[in-house]
Amino acid sequence: MARSYGIQYTGAVGHADHPFLCIYMATAAGVRPKIYELLFSSSAAPADNVSRCIVQRHTTAAPTGGSAPVISPIDFADPAALASAYAGSTATDTPSVVLMMFSVNLRATFRWVAAPSKEFVVPNTQWAGAGILVKAQTGGAYNPDASLFFEE
Numbered sequence: 001m002a003r004s005y006g007i008q009y010t011g012a013v014g015h016a017d018h019p020f021l022c023i024y025m026a027t028a029a030g031v032r033p034k035i036y037e038l039l040f041s042s043s044a045a046p047a048d049n050v051s052r053c054i055v056q057r058h059t060t061a062a063p064t065g066g067s068a069p070v071i072s073p074i075d076f077a078d079p080a081a082l083a084s085a086y087a088g089s090t091a092t093d094t095p096s097v098v099l100m101m102f103s104v105n106l107r108a109t110f111r112w113v114a115a116p117s118k119e120f121v122v123p124n125t126q127w128a129g130a131g132i133l134v135k136a137q138t139g140g141a142y143n144p145d146a147s148l149f150f151e152e
Contacts, residue, residue, distance in 0.1 A: 002151035007070070009021045014088040019058065019131035022087075024083065025082070025125065026084045035148060037111070042142050048107070051136070052136040053110075053133060056095055056097065056099060056133055057122070058096055059093070059094050063091075070085075106139070
């Protein structure tokens with residue numbers, strides 16, 4: 001049975017071409033992480049501002065310029081995840097295939113849950129990853145909050 005993990009991040013968007021929140025494989029560890037749920041909202045004061053986001057794969061190198069959020073197992077009896085996580089990236093990784101696009105009003109929360117066996121799969125290749133990119137924001141400060149859940 002697969003082990004499930006979660007990561008969260010709240011903060012400023014690092015760069016529109018690099019992940020706001022992602023998982024990636026620092027080594028070819030023999031697993032293919034599968035993203036099965038995403039949550040996206042904002043903790044800023046309510047206003048009619050919008051963020052356009054994409055879920056995208058990336059390759060080439062580890063993201064840089066941000067921080068490494070803690071990966072928490074959903075079942076605390078499970079071992080540490082083999083995947084790595086990054087948030088607020090500003091450089092290094094190379095964007096690849098766009099998997100999904102969505103826009104969220106500041107007053108709303110967006111949740112995506114994969115249909116059974118339709119998860120976003122990260123290849124078992126060094127530096128391969130996938131995550132949420134905040135491509136555009138309209139209006140004032142948005143201050144996104146995001147959660148990403150995956151299994152190995």
